[in-house]
Amino acid sequence: MKISSRIITKDRTPILFGTDSLTAIDRLAGRLNPRGIFILTDRNTKKHCLPLICEKSASVVKAEIIETEAGEAAKSLENAGKIWNELLSFGANRQSLLINLGGGVISDLGGFVAAGYKRGIKYINIPTSLMGMADAAIGGKTAVNLGKLKNQVGFFHAAAGIIISPEFLKTLPEPHLRSGFAEIIKSTLISDPALWRRLQRHSFDSMVNLPFDSSVWLEVLQAAIVCKNKIVVSDYRERNRRKVLNFGHTLGHAFESLSLGGAGSPVLHGDAVAAGMICAAFLSNRKVGLTEADMRIITSYIYQSYGHLPIQSVAGPDLMQVLRHDKKMCDNKLMFTMIKKPGFPVINISCDENEVSESLEYYNSLTRM
Ligand SMILES: NC(=O)c1ccc[n+]([C@@H]2O[C@H](COP(=O)([O-])OP(=O)(O)OC[C@H]3O[C@@H](n4cnc5c(N)ncnc54)[C@H](O)[C@@H]3O)[C@@H](O)[C@H]2O)c1
Incomplete structure (x- = not known):
């Protein structure tokens, strides 16, 4: 096409x-x-x-x-x-x-x-x-x-x-394609419930076998571009609405920073955001009413494409240290973007360290799923 x-x-x-x-x-x-x-x-x-x-x-x-x-x-x-x-x-x-x-x-x-x-x-x-x-x-x-x-x-x-x-x-290269795909998942989760439903028919592994000028790729790519641009135009300096784009990024950035300082090779941005979205879905369920069913669907869709991050200390003290430096920290609380349901983001939801730890434990438990 x-x-x-x-x-x-x-x-x-x-x-x-x-x-x-x-x-x-x-x-x-x-x-x-x-x-x-x-x-x-x-x-x-x-x-x-x-x-x-x-x-x-x-x-x-x-x-x-x-x-x-x-x-x-x-x-x-x-x-x-x-x-x-x-x-x-x-x-x-x-x-x-x-x-x-x-x-x-x-x-x-x-x-x-x-x-x-x-x-x-x-x-x-x-x-x-x-x-x-x-x-x-x-x-x-x-x-x-x-x-x-x-x-x-x-x-x-x-x-x-x-x-x-x-x-x-x-x-x-495919790892970078996979990493970028995480931002497409994010865009659909924060802005387009209909596209989110359609996206669930195509795992990342099935998408990579389609030509990049196929209607599926062009549709998701254009939707992500339009979503990002619409949000940016409405709040260029990230005073409010632009923060919806941070879905998955509070912990995603921390995972990424942690891996930059570690012995192994750095985790790719999108892979870190994918893990961050799983934690954010868990917190969305606990704090803003995302249904258990939606949390499970989001978790399994993301986890089947990304598996587990190759970081030893996902829930360790180093992570909390990194989080304290994060620009999203406010009055010793971590600020998250969450979703009430796909397509309905909410910003500035604060979580304390215990809540963050629970979300990390949820993520860590997925290896045993
Ligand atoms: N400013 C923002 O709003 C914003 C949003 C999201 C991510 N980011 C930043 O983007 C960065 C990650 O971007 P990325 O994933 O594109 O990483 P990247 O720029 O490192 O590109 C990934 C790899 O692919 C190679 N590459 C790129 N295009 C290629 C092509 N067509 N063919 C072959 N090789 C190609 C690059 O040389 C690199 O090795 C992070 O630093 C992240 O913080 C910024």
Whole structure:
């Protein structure tokens, strides 16, 4: 199936989505009339994604390429400094345009770099991972990590445009596809009960066997993009409504931070969020009336695709330590986004440490299910 590129929002940031959306790069870049275009890539997106955009865009062929390391470790202040120096040595000025070609790491890092360089330059996100397309590239939140603590320094700096083409997903490794799929599950759980019912017919493992331009993929992807954008537009600076997007993230971020400091390889963002959503479903049942049946359905749908996180100390004291640093902590209570039922999120529900521990015990008991 083909969806030709179309603008699915006319808000602060135009978002172009479709199987031929890459043809819009020149139009969008031309409208911004930049002096110099710079493309931020990592090793993988330079290899797999840059050739695709070069085929479709004349302006990209003339751009300077900046390559950074791949993966979460790239989201550091040191690395942002290196990129600022590269921009400076290429002669980038306030009218230059940065194109972030990559997953959530590249859009978070590139957006951060663009926000700081010469007090702010324009940038376009071209997300190449499922996480980037469904979530990270949309909404103007940019950040780098401080040590093992996630997203501690950042800016709100909206992209001048976002171009989303499912074509890139063909080369995305399956673990990253699975990780991004967690944000699609989240979007449907917080905003679209009908899509949630339809999604239950397709496990992640059945979805990976479908082409990325099939109607199922295009429907869920577009729904996630529209959901994220609608929420962001209604509350850009996360004063209230935007917090619904944090469903699964209070504990998800903590699991991720914990694994960044551990001996094993870091847990992927979406895998951590998947585990966080199971805990959030448990807490939603205890605190805001999510039915036991819905809690079980959500748990088993997520658990069958993600299994158990490879972290030893999911319920240990280190986790509580990480949680105390979390930006969602308020008056020694942890703030959660929960759902009363699929499609009906509630924000700012506080939980004490005992309640959090119970949710972690529930999650840990799943290995024995
Ligand atoms: N700002 C936000 O609103 C927001 C929202 C969600 C997540 N995030 C952030 O996003 C990050 C995770 O994003 P991610 O999962 O995309 O990770 P990522 O950017 O590290 O990409 C995953 C891996 O896939 C590779 N890759 C990307 N596209 C590819 C392609 N088309 N073909 C082959 N390889 C490809 C990358 O090089 C990397 O190795 C986290 O840092 C998270 O905090 C931000």
